[in-house]
Amino acid sequence: MNKISRPVRLEYTNIVKKYGKGKKAKAILNDINLKLEGGECTLITGKNGCGKSTLLRIMGGLLKPDSGMINTGLHTLNWNKYRKAVGNDVMYLYQEPYMFDGTVRENLGYALDNKQNTQIIDKALKWAELEHRSDTQAKCLSGGERQRVALAQAWIKQPAVLLLDEPTANMDTEHRLRTESFLSTFIDSGTALYIASHDPNHFHRIMNHRLVIKDGYISDFNESDLNESEHTGSNNDQDVGVLTGESLLQSNKNVTLFPQNKTLNFSSQDNKQ
Numbered sequence: 001m002n003k004i005s006r007p008v009r010l011e012y013t014n015i016v017k018k019y020g021k022g023k024k025a026k027a028i029l030n031d032i033n034l035k036l037e038g039g040e041c042t043l044i045t046g047k048n049g050c051g052k053s054t055l056l057r058i059m060g061g062l063l064k065p066d067s068g069m070i071n072t073g074l075h076t077l078n079w080n081k082y083r084k085a086v087g088n089d090v091m092y093l094y095q096e097p098y099m100f101d102g103t104v105r106e107n108l109g110y111a112l113d114n115k116q117n118t119q120i121i122d123k124a125l126k127w128a129e130l131e132h133r134s135d136t137q138a139k140c141l142s143g144g145e146r147q148r149v150a151l152a153q154a155w156i157k158q159p160a161v162l163l164l165d166e167p168t169a170n171m172d173t174e175h176r177l178r179t180e181s182f183l184s185t186f187i188d189s190g191t192a193l194y195i196a197s198h199d200p201n202h203f204h205r206i207m208n209h210r211l212v213i214k215d216g217y218i219s220d221f222n223e224s225d226l227n228e229s230e231h232t233g234s235n236n237d238q239d240v241g242v243l244t245g246e247s248l249l250q251s252n253k254n255v256t257l258f259p260q261n262k263t264l265n266f267s268s269q270d271n272k273q
Ligand SMILES: Nc1ncnc2c1ncn2[C@@H]1O[C@H](COP(=O)(O)OP(=O)(O)OP(=O)(O)O)[C@@H](O)[C@H]1O
Pocket: 019, 020, 028, 046, 047, 048, 049, 050, 051, 052, 053, 054, 055, 198, 233, 234, 235, 236, 237
């Protein structure tokens, strides 16, 4: 896996998200502030329904917050501008990745910009230990295998920021530990990892920071939070697969968050907000 040559540092400030309208509006996230650094892994934990997926979707450019700003180190962007700049730099992996019709190999091909480059697919299959599944119909895979295909797609794309929503929720211990090893290669290559998990005891081998969302606010996790999190309830993520900001950006292919030359491709007008 190549090293990410793009500088990765994002700061999200005053993120607020409410669901519902008028008097029925309920704030799920209140004034959330957090930083994201390349080569570091942050675990976001908290009870079912506390807002972990909501926060990751906002960070992934998939869900619009009611307010909030994002600083890239060079520019301060509102979410609309951020969403347009996300491109291939930020990738969000759903808990239950959607597989398209076709084989595992063909599904990996969808992650390729250059469809002719089949060598990288072979490498990705090997990396994710999926070689024996190469010609299997992807829709026939188990949940854990689908998650490995999704990780292999991320491995091909090498995003600067990888957001993982309960990536091991349905895995046995062996596969969870193996997945942690896969994830450590992203960290080594300079990717910023953000993992949402309702279980604060997972990922301790690879995480640098552990945060908790409680009553709409985010804070450092401490031992007293352990007592409150002894449950393994379900996740309400939809079966909608690996999405990148790319799919939202059909008409914005020329913008990127972390260009190699460090010059963001926004017009000066874009940055006045
Ligand atoms: N589109 C929506 N409309 C209304 N309420 C929503 C919507 N999406 C999520 N919610 C609510 O917002 C709250 C936070 O949901 P979210 O999925 O972010 O929680 P979570 O921390 O990821 O939970 P889990 O651990 O179960 O995955 C929940 O109460 C949920 O029901």
